[in-house]
Amino acid sequence: MSEKEMELLTKGSGEAEQPFRYSVGRWGSKFLIELRDHKKLLGIRCPKCQKVYVPPRQVCSPCFQRMEELVELSDKGTLMAFTIIRFSFIDPETGITRPVPYGYGFIKLDGCDNSFQHFINIEDESKVKIGARVQAVFSEERKGNLMDIKYFEMIDD
Amino acid sequence: MAKRVAIVGTGQTYHKSKRLDVNGVELIHEAVARALEDTELTRDDIDLVIIGNMDHFEGINYVDMWSIDGSGGFMKPTIKLTTGGTTGSTLAIAGYHMVASGLFNKALVIGWEKNSESDTTAAINTAFDPIWDRLTFAGAIGALAVEASAYMDDYGITERDAARVVVRDRKNACNNPYAHLRKEVTIEEVLSSPMLCDPVKLLDMCPRSDGACAVIFASEDVAEKITDTPVWIWGTANRHLYSYINDVNFHGLQSLKNASMELYQKCGIKEPLKEIDVIELYQPYSFGGLLWLESMGLCKEGEAPKLVWDGVTDMDGELPVNPSGGVIATNPIGATGLIRCAEVARQMMGKAGEHQVPNVKIAISTGFGGCMWSDILLYGKDKPY
Ligand SMILES: [Zn+2]
Numbered sequence: 415m416s417e418k419e420m421e422l423l424t425k426g427s428g429e430a431e432q433p434f435r436y437s438v439g440r441w442g443s444k445f446l447i448e449l450r451d452h453k454k455l456l457g458i459r460c461p462k463c464q465k466v467y468v469p470p471r472q473v474c475s476p477c478f479q480r481m482e483e484l485v486e487l488s489d490k491g492t493l494m495a496f497t498i499i500r501f502s503f504i505d506p507e508t509g510i511t512r513p514v515p516y517g518y519g520f521i522k523l524d525g526c527d528n529s530f531q532h533f534i535n536i537e538d539e540s541k542v543k544i545g546a547r548v549q550a551v552f553s554e555e556r557k558g559n560l561m562d563i564k565y566f567e568m569i570d571d
Numbered sequence: 572m573a574k575r576v577a578i579v580g581t582g583q584t585y586h587k588s589k590r591l592d593v594n595g596v597e598l599i600h601e602a603v604a605r606a607l608e609d610t611e612l613t614r615d616d617i618d619l620v621i622i623g624n625m626d627h628f629e630g631i632n633y634v635d636m637w638s639i640d641g642s643g644g645f646m647k648p649t650i651k652l653t654t655g656g657t658t659g660s661t662l663a664i665a666g667y668h669m670v671a672s673g674l675f676n677k678a679l680v681i682g683w684e685k686n687s688e689s690d691t692t693a694a695i696n697t698a699f700d701p702i703w704d705r706l707t708f709a710g711a712i713g714a715l716a717v718e719a720s721a722y723m724d725d726y727g728i729t730e731r732d733a734a735r736v737v738v739r740d741r742k743n744a745c746n747n748p749y750a751h752l753r754k755e756v757t758i759e760e761v762l763s764s765p766m767l768c769d770p771v772k773l774l775d776m777c778p779r780s781d782g783a784c785a786v787i788f789a790s791e792d793v794a795e796k797i798t799d800t801p802v803w804i805w806g807t808a809n810r811h812l813y814s815y816i817n818d819v820n821f822h823g824l825q826s827l828k829n830a831s832m833e834l835y836q837k838c839g840i841k842e843p844l845k846e847i848d849v850i851e852l853y854q855p856y857s858f859g860g861l862l863w864l865e866s867m868g869l870c871k872e873g874e875a876p877k878l879v880w881d882g883v884t885d886m887d888g889e890l891p892v893n894p895s896g897g898v899i900a901t902n903p904i905g906a907t908g909l910i911r912c913a914e915v916a917r918q919m920m921g922k923a924g925e926h927q928v929p930n931v932k933i934a935i936s937t938g939f940g941g942c943m944w945s946d947i948l949l950y951g952k953d954k955p956y
Pocket residue numbers: 460461462463464465474475476477478479
């Protein structure tokens with residue numbers, strides 16, 4: 415058989431699963447528990463540069479400074495940048511094709527210095543604009559993960 | 572005192588969406604064999620191998636071991652590096668550092684990827700934080716689309732402006748025999764291609780390729796004996812900023828801004844647009860071909876579209892960008908940053924064939940990846956002081 419006609423094979427990895435279980439850590443757990451139990455969003459303040467971060471984490475990277483002071487944030491904010499995901503791909507978290515389209519926004523929560531990324535409601539696309547005011551819509555049944563926020567919706571504020 | 576370091580030869584594979592004719596190791600060997608041929612060196616002359624890719628695309632986690640037949644690393648010091656999209660440029664910087672140390676004379680640097688072997692976006696997602704980033708994250712395309720949305724809002728940039736970048740790169744790729752996508756496209760074709768993530772459409776985005784690249788770095792003690800046209804590394808800089816995508820400020824590529832400023836200062840570049848002859852930009856999407864030129868200080872913020880429309884970055888312009896066709900035409904991810912380096916070297920050696928820019932004396936290649944991270948390298952035809 416010549417090179418051109420040669421049959422070339424591939425081998426699949428099969429349907430094997432390799433599940434992981436990740437530690438959320440002290441500050442992340444506080445955020446998710448507060449979200450689950452009280453529908454509240456927490457940030458953390460750097461004692462050196464005074465920046466407030468969401469989600470709370472141990473270290474302010476630019477200052478390389480440990481943070482301790484939790485700050486309650488508003489569930490309202492401003493849409494800083496966004497896209498609408500229209501192409502589909504395999505979600506490595508679930509192994510299934512992620513449903514599209516969905517809105518993906520970067521939200522500056524009132525009282526916070528960095529952004530929070532989450533789903534945004536795109537039912538009325540004409541309202542989805544940079545600078546729009548948004549508010550978190552919480553899930554009825556909350557389990558202590560990021561899906562306890564359903565999405566952020568555009569509001570008149 | 573550090574040794575001066577030059578690139579003395581390069582090799583690339585032919586890139587395609589699926590190279591089923593070779594497995595990963597054979598693909599790597601194809602690039603290595605071409606680099607050795609280019610330098611007329613043999614494997615015995617090499618005293619260090621540095622190899623890199625992004626493990627999660629192939630799901631093979633110990634590539635320095637697995638690839639040894641193809642890399643030529645048998646019974647040699649072999650190092651593996653992975654830094655996401657910047658892998659290829661990090662490899663080049665590492666080759667420079669290792670040879671500059673004086674401990675190695677000739678380093679063989681290899682980047683490769685077989686993107687056909689998995690879902691690229693799914694694999695990229697696994698590089699991001701499982702608790703905070705992955706729920707909504709949609710790989711490079713989603714993150715870059717967010718950057719584009721902010722850029723359009725800041726300066727009134729249009730999708731048509733971005734399409735002009737694609738037209739340039741796809742045209743250039745037709746003159747590069749190694750490029751993956753070798754077919755010209757029009758502005759209208761770019762604008763009417765399927766929307767992936769607003770405002771980024773299919774033709775605004777790089778492809779996924781199978782391919783490999785190898786570059787040989789040599790110290791000043793041997794470089795001029797190996798080739799008459801050594802390509803000297805004048806300097807490098809890199810910035811790895813954030814871990815969470817939440818923290819990124821999407822107004823300009825901060826990492827590239829900082830790295831460029833450091834590099835220009837180190838190399839005495841005062842007017843980059845005038846002094847640099849060629850740039851091979853790691854530009855995975857069209858809008859990056861505008862915004863990131865601004866981040867590199869080639870023009871004022873918001874003015875890159877004018878630069879591109881005026882033809883300044885075309886093959887016959889003042890500063891050709893991506894004569895090879897760039898990442899928009901060819902993207903085997905772990906090799907992509909190293910291909911930028913190899914393409915600059917080919918330009919400076921006068922080996923670029925149909926896509927040769929005349930008289931290249933100073934050039935730049937970049938790398939992009941991770942959480943909006945940047946690498947940058949500056950090369951000169953003249954030996955640095
Ligand atoms: Zn701080």
